[in-house]
Amino acid sequence: MTAAPVRRPSLDAARLSGLAPDLVVEVLDTATSTNAVAADRARAGAPEGHVVVAEHQTAGRGRLDRTWVAPPRAALTFSMVLRPGVPAAAWPWLPLLTGHTVAKVLRAAGHPAAGVKWPNDVLVGERKVAGILLERVETPDGPAAVVGVGLNVSQQADEIPVDTGTSLALESGEEPDRTLLLVELLTGLREAYDAWQAGGAGAAARLRSSYAAACVTVGRDVRVQLPSGETLEGRATGVDESGRLVVAGPEGDTAVGAGDVVHVRPAAGDTSS
Secondary structure, eight states, X not given: OOOOOOOOOOOOHHHHTTSOTTOEEEEEEEXXXXXXXXXXXXXXXXXXXXXXXXXXESSEEOGGGOEEOOOTTSXXXXXXXXXXXXXXGGTTHHHHHHHHHHHHHHHXXXXXXXXXXXXXXXXXXXXXXXXXXXXXXXXXXXXXXXXXXXXXXXXXXXXXXXXXXXXXXXXXXXXXOHHHHHHHHHHHHHHHHHHHHHSHHHHHHHHHHHHHHHBTTTTSEEEEEOTTSOEEEEEEEEXXXXXXXXXXETTEEXXXXXXXXXXXXXXXXXXXX
């Protein structure tokens, strides 16, 4: 018997238009990269909270210019323009805050095994379901941040290009309502971002603690591949004030930033949960 085709309805623009007034959602049928479009919007003066969503992204990008592809209407691919007032040194927390919020929304939506892998992946169990990309954009109104999210929603096993990936449908056996999920994600992201911005040092400390508790990388023996070709092995013990992963190795603690890392993988023989 031939399997029934997967229903992949379009996003409901009317439901998306009812979000908070500081969120403007622009839905495109096709885009090369939502981050690229959002960056153009930022340069043209788009305010904080402008969101670009693509039903089909033809040239999606991940961290370190990795490619990201999905069939039309099978995923949620969106980017939000932000204009942070916090010091630039705090910007590396933006992708961590985003991934942490996505994982929390997924847990509330019935995926209790959702967690974050430092620095920019969201997992369900041990498989990647979403990735985050942060880019700084210079605009006439000052620097802006564009935060992009690519979340696998209804892909079937033969539509996932790597065996370490998954989708919400594969995990639950059901196709989620993409519009409802997008509303929850955008609302959660804006609330988390606003609280972090307005809360000062206390909010930053709470985010750091909450992120570390949800990060599946922390507490594991890891092998960190650096751009130089060198590797760092040790136990990931936490995340520092700048959002860097702290690895306890043979020569003591080393903090590594997302821009200095190619891969973070569990070390051979690690059995931590």
